[in-house]
Amino acid sequence: MTERRMEIIQSAIKCFSRKGYFSTSMQEIAEDCGVSKGLLYKLFDSKEDLLIQVFESNHKRMFEKARTIYLDKTLVPREVFKQSILIELEGMFENKDFFNILYKSLPKENNKEIQALSKRTRAAMLSWHKKLLLDAYQEEAEPIIWDLTVTLQGVIKEYVQLIVQEQKPANLHRIAEYIVDTLDATVEKHSDKQAVLTKELMEEYETYQFDLEPLERHEQLEKLFRQLREQIVSLPRPERSELGDAINLMEQEVKEEKPREFLLQALLTYLKQHVETIGTLEQIERLL
Template identity: 30%
Template sequence: MCSFLRCMRRFSSGRQNANRWQNDRAGWPDNGPSGIFFHGKIDYNGHEEGVRKEKTLGRKEDIIETAMKLFAEKGYHATSMQEIAERSGVAKGSIYNYFKSKEELAVSIFRYHYEVLFHQLKQIEADPSLTARERFCRQLTVQIQLFDEHKELVQMQLGEQAVKVSHEVQHLVFRIRAHTLHWYRRAIEDIYGEQVRPVSFDCATMLNGMLKEYLIYLAVDRKPLLPEKLAPFLLDRLDAIVASLLDGKTGLLDETMMADYMAAATQERSQWKERAISCLERMAALRPVEDDILRSLRLLKEELEKGETARRFMVEALLLYLAKYSLPLYNELKEAIERYFD
């Protein structure tokens, strides 16, 4: 275990003081059936396979962008897969190699763009030079920029296209709303402190409502609003909202009323933890297994079972230690742990 202890020391100095948002935030929406987004790790077994995969990813993105435009223009039900194929420049039969159905394509539209968004938010979160307010302002700017670049996505959502597609799309959109609300709440609490927690649902909801109206002006009415000006403007308005609610006012929303949103924001993360623990149990049952490996598997399981108090640096150090043994199920375990901490 000496080599493991060296690995652990390497991680501990950089991880022990990780920001609460990193450990407390929910996992973001997962990969779609097509598996083409950021969380999916692509292993290139040779240059030719890598090129083929890159072409496939590019073609899928083209189809998604085309479908999004058509859904926004004509509506989901009035748009056919043949129209999407023709506009994308692929044969009608070939489009089903990328997406099995129009419903799967609609799901992928939302997953794709929110994967892009949350990936960028995560990168900003990792910048230690930013204050909580600077970080949230930059994240809001990125969110507004994404919607500005993909106005059709706003039109689909605000035009109620999403709720008319299928139960799966409705469920996904609800989860995205829950994740967004969770992100806003945590950011607001980081900026204003624990005193704002009793009214953080109300603050997050009002911020989201203000942003939604400005997005309509930006994406639907094509008003020339600049994201880098809109984000700090909204935060200034948020200051006034928070000050008002902290001045003896009572919020309308509490954790009991918003339990469904809280559950949606944390459910996926819990599922990844359970998958990781299942992998560890199956790995420990393999025979023969060295004592050092068994101890590491046991320590890793105990750490994950701590839930929100799990020490990420310890988990990553144990994972790094196990990597050198080329164990069966290791890749599955690694993915589950990465997704749990995402």
């Protein structure tokens, strides 16, 4: 995705979050990111097209972050489960403006594209959570996998409502630990009982295949550096230029045969002080 398109998407997120989809005009989005309305329509067919790309961009980014956990082969399944939930919570917390859009009016009625996007997003989330549970509990979870899946998704949704919409200062690490403890107890108590949501009942979601094959370390780092650059596109040009230079230097250093640890640590510290959301930096630090 080009830098200009990313800037427009970030402006759209801010405007949609602040005023709602229906009350936001393309002119306002163009003014917010400093481009002409003509250029906006050259890059996006319509306001609905822009909204769809906002959703797809954020959705894709969250799942790409989750891949980092699968690179660490030392983690036991339960810890992978907990860390994956934590990454999901962090992503939602760091993208408050985007998730505010989800709670405002969206043009779902009589709009086939938005309806299809909503269904794809829901199917992907269900499939992702199902995968987490099967990886963590394996055959114990299989008989009641869809009951566990909707339980997990419902709990996460309510926590997101509290920490994003109501701005409750909850500790994300403790939330992730509590969720895993709760699922541990649920699996232990209900794995030998008859499922409420059978595979036949969930057939339309059974056919959705979620692809989350772990990327190689260098591929994951490339994606994370790209995400960092996307996060700074809305900053003033001088600050964006300085941070961009630091990102470029770090990316170049990690490709060296023997990266200088002191330099990488100094760059991480500098970036953490100047980048508003540091989740991406923390993932890079884990990989290093």
